[in-house]
Amino acid sequence: MPPAAGDPVRSPITLRTTEFGAAAAPSFYDRVGGRATFEKLVRAFYAGVRDDDVLWPMYPEHDLEGAIQRLTGFLEQYWGGPGTYSEERGHPRLRMRHNPYKVNPDARDRWLKHMRAAQDTLNLSELDDATLWDYFERAATAMLNTFEE
Numbered sequence: 400m401p402p403a404a405g406d407p408v409r410s411p412i413t414l415r416t417t418e419f420g421a422a423a424a425p426s427f428y429d430r431v432g433g434r435a436t437f438e439k440l441v442r443a444f445y446a447g448v449r450d451d452d453v454l455w456p457m458y459p460e461h462d463l464e465g466a467i468q469r470l471t472g473f474l475e476q477y478w479g480g481p482g483t484y485s486e487e488r489g490h491p492r493l494r495m496r497h498n499p500y501k502v503n504p505d506a507r508d509r510w511l512k513h514m515r516a517a518q519d520t521l522n523l524s525e526l527d528d529a530t531l532w533d534y535f536e537r538a539a540t541a542m543l544n545t546f547e548e
Contacts, residue, residue: 426479431527434475441471443517454509457500477534503546507539514539 428437445467448454458466472484500506514535523531 427527427530428475428479431478431521431523431531434471434480436521437474437478437480438467438471440514440517440521441467441474443520444470444513447513447516448510451509451513453506454513457506500544501547502542502544503548504543505548507543510542511535511539 445458445463448458469484469488472487476482476484515532518528518531518535521528
């Protein structure tokens with residue numbers, strides 16, 4: 400049925416794909432610079448955490464490089480990069496992996512403070528910055544497992 404006078408013309412939505420069926424637009428991972436960007440983010444984050452008396456005891460100083468690689472791998476997989484994290488470690492199970500630690504609102508807020516400082520080193524576009532930050536805020540809150548001080 401043709402649109403009535405004054406009605407907007409609606410055309411069908413077509414998702415762009417390549418000739419092989421893959422998305423034509425780059426993933427968030429590719430758009431922000433791939434692994435190098437996520438590794439820069441994680442290294443800056445851990446540099447801040449190192450001086451935090453609440454958070455630092457939660458991280459394995461003896462395996463800091465391993466922790467850096469695990470978080471980098473998780474983030475790159477989450478944002479559209481290679482699936483190496485799951486291939487090596489299985490399902491992320493973030494809440495389970497954080498359960499041994501007391502993650503209260505203070506710890507969450509400190510984690511976010513260090514991640515915000517690290518994210519600010521990336522000079523992302525306004526949209527990409529907001530997208531990444533929204534994820535970090537939601538993820539950090541999801542890790543809360545106590546309200547005890």
